[in-house]
Amino acid sequence: MENSTKLGKVVIVSVTESFLAKSLITKIEGAGMQAEFSHADVRELGSHINDAELIILYMSEELEAVPETLVYLKDTIQDKDMGLILIGDEPQYETVVKTVSEQFVTEWFKRPLDIDKLIRRVSTYLDENTGDRKKKTVLIVDDDITYMRTVYEWIKDRYHVGMASNGVQAISYLAKNKADLVLLDYEMPIANGPQVLSMLKNDAETGNIPVMFLTGHGDKDSVLSVVGLNPVDYLLKTIDKDTLLNKLADFFEKQR
Numbered sequence: 001m002e003n004s005t006k007l008g009k010v011v012i013v014s015v016t017e018s019f020l021a022k023s024l025i026t027k028i029e030g031a032g033m034q035a036e037f038s039h040a041d042v043r044e045l046g047s048h049i050n051d052a053e054l055i056i057l058y059m060s061e062e063l064e065a066v067p068e069t070l071v072y073l074k075d076t077i078q079d080k081d082m083g084l085i086l087i088g089d090e091p092q093y094e095t096v097v098k099t100v101s102e103q104f105v106t107e108w109f110k111r112p113l114d115i116d117k118l119i120r121r122v123s124t125y126l127d128e129n130t131g132d133r134k135k136k137t138v139l140i141v142d143d144d145i146t147y148m149r150t151v152y153e154w155i156k157d158r159y160h161v162g163m164a165s166n167g168v169q170a171i172s173y174l175a176k177n178k179a180d181l182v183l184l185d186y187e188m189p190i191a192n193g194p195q196v197l198s199m200l201k202n203d204a205e206t207g208n209i210p211v212m213f214l215t216g217h218g219d220k221d222s223v224l225s226v227v228g229l230n231p232v233d234y235l236l237k238t239i240d241k242d243t244l245l246n247k248l249a250d251f252f253e254k255q256r
Helices: 017-030 042-046 061-065 065-082 089-097 115-129 145-153 167-176 193-201 220-227 241-255
Strands: 009-014 033-037 054-058 085-089 108-109 136-139 160-164 181-185 209-216 233-236
Touching: 009 017, 017 033, 017 054, 017 115, 033 042, 033 065, 033 085, 042 065, 054 065, 054 115, 061 065, 061 089, 065 085, 065 167, 085 115, 136 145, 136 167, 145 160, 145 241, 160 167, 167 181, 167 193, 181 241, 193 209, 233 241
Parallel strands: 009 033, 009 054, 054 085, 085 108, 136 160, 136 181, 181 209, 209 233
Antiparallel strands: none
């Protein structure tokens, strides 16, 4: 806990400056972490979250009146690779995730709020996601949505995960977000894996992003053609969860 103030800042966001929001700031600061309050206003948010690592959003019916705030939060969380904790009831949660995808929600706490549990979660998040311990970001690119969601579920607890169902979406994602690794489907319609990799290599902003190919083929010709494009690895889609996690862990360990 003593190092938390050096690792990141938490911003509590609410339409109104409620007693609960104020008490949460007191609790967070009492636990040795930084905390600030911001109204759910785009201009005010901008002055608070530039150096933040985590946002806690108190959900309320009033949020429906400021949809631009949710759009701003969604874009900021993606661009800055920040965490988002939601506090509120199910109807409010459903409203928020219509704009902010569930994949960007770190955790959702229902009311009545267990503040001690929340503080522990905040502390754990900051410890795991700041400095050298910051979670790596992995982008999965696959037109098979079911398989992509499976891989997402496998790795989401260890990594920040982005998803794209085709090459165009992947390029668009990487234009706005950083990624430490791309898991790229070898065979996709319109632009296949090798074509997408070639586009990435030819762009100064994405040329150095490591790529692992995912493919259902294990024949020699496919392997050789992929190796010629200099991916960091070649994974068959029959890979199981534990093997994939070990592959990713080994790769990132070697990057240190």
